[in-house]
Amino acid sequence: MSADAAQSGPARSARHLRALQLPVVRAARALVGCTIAHEPRSGDVTPCSGLIVETEAYHEQEPACHAFAGLTARTAPLFAAPGIAYVYRSYGIHALLNVVVEPAGTGAAVLIRALQPLQGVELMRARRRRDGDLCSGPGKLTQALGVGLDLNATSLLDGPIRLGPPPPALPGEPPVLVGPRIGITKAVELPWRFCLAGSRHVSRPWPAGLLA
DNA sequence: CATGGGATTGACT
DNA sequence: GTCAATCCCATGC
Numbered sequence: 313m314s315a316d317a318a319q320s321g322p323a324r325s326a327r328h329l330r331a332l333q334l335p336v337v338r339a340a341r342a343l344v345g346c347t348i349a350h351e352p353r354s355g356d357v358t359p360c361s362g363l364i365v366e367t368e369a370y371h372e373q374e375p376a377c378h379a380f381a382g383l384t385a386r387t388a389p390l391f392a393a394p395g396i397a398y399v400y401r402s403y404g405i406h407a408l409l410n411v412v413v414e415p416a417g418t419g420a421a422v423l424i425r426a427l428q429p430l431q432g433v434e435l436m437r438a439r440r441r442r443d444g445d446l447c448s449g450p451g452k453l454t455q456a457l458g459v460g461l462d463l464n465a466t467s468l469l470d471g472p473i474r475l476g477p478p479p480p481a482l483p484g485e486p487p488v489l490v491g492p493r494i495g496i497t498k499a500v501e502l503p504w505r506f507c508l509a510g511s512r513h514v515s516r517p518w519p520a521g522l523l524a
Numbered sequence: 525c526a527t528g529g530g531a532t533t534g535a536c537t
Numbered sequence: 538g539t540c541a542a543t544c545c546c547a548t549g550c
Contacts, residue, residue, distance in 0.1 A: 368531070376531070386546060403532050404543030410531085423531055451532050495531055515532095526550085537539075 328475045332394040332413055336420035339413040340369035341506050341524050343422055345486040347430065347476040348409075350457040358435045360457045362427025362447050363479065365508040366515055368493045370410070372419035375498040379419025389465040390419040397473055399454070399464040406451030407460050411468060411475060425450045425494070425505075428513040430479070449515040490524035 331342035349361035372379035379390040389398040398410040410421035427447035436456035447453035468475040487509035
């Protein structure tokens with residue numbers, strides 16, 4: 313392979329791969345604009361995918377993170393290698409999807425909080441049983457994609473859920489806003505929520521935003 | 525072993 | 538704006 317091919321082609325299309333190597337807060341920032349798809353292996357179900365428009369970072373050093381409690385049966389996937397999915401049940405009802413990052417042994421992950429629907433919108437509508445608000449929240453997007461707890465600890469590079477690069481149509485680095493995380497009671501002050509600037513698909517209206 | 529608290533959502537006043 | 542649904546698991550006795 314030539315040096316050109318190694319730099320120009322893959323370099324831009326591999327943003328999701330580079331994000332997996334970053335510290336969790338930078339990873340959360342970098343994953344905005346990348347894509348998530350659920351393509352069941354059987355192939356008899358329509359693939360569904362979306363553009364990541366909102367993320368949050370969680371790290372074992374701060375108490376809002378499940379990994380703060382240490383390595384347990386529940387949190388084990390958080391301490392796995394980068395690129396693993398951490399899917400857990402929230403409020404006894406919803407499945408929430410995280411991208412595990414940082415080296416194995418460190419508990420850290422990026423919560424995927426909202427998507428802009430791309431593929432499989434009709435199937436999303438059927439799964440969600442409504443026409444709008446298909447992926448504008450962490451519980452909504454897993455329902456729309458058909459992602460359940462059975463996909464916990466699966467690979468996001470090799471498994472049924474795929475983390476992908478930004479779509480070709482999306483130019484370079486998207487403008488991203490940063491603010492405090494939502495729905496937590498501990499470490500509420502950390503500005504670890506990231507959102508695609510101007511997106512209509514976020515989970516909550518954006519506070520007067522700072523550019524990340 | 526009993527208990528309580530969520531990284532939420534949708535329905536309702 | 539309020540509130541119930543619903544269940545895993547960490548914590549404490």
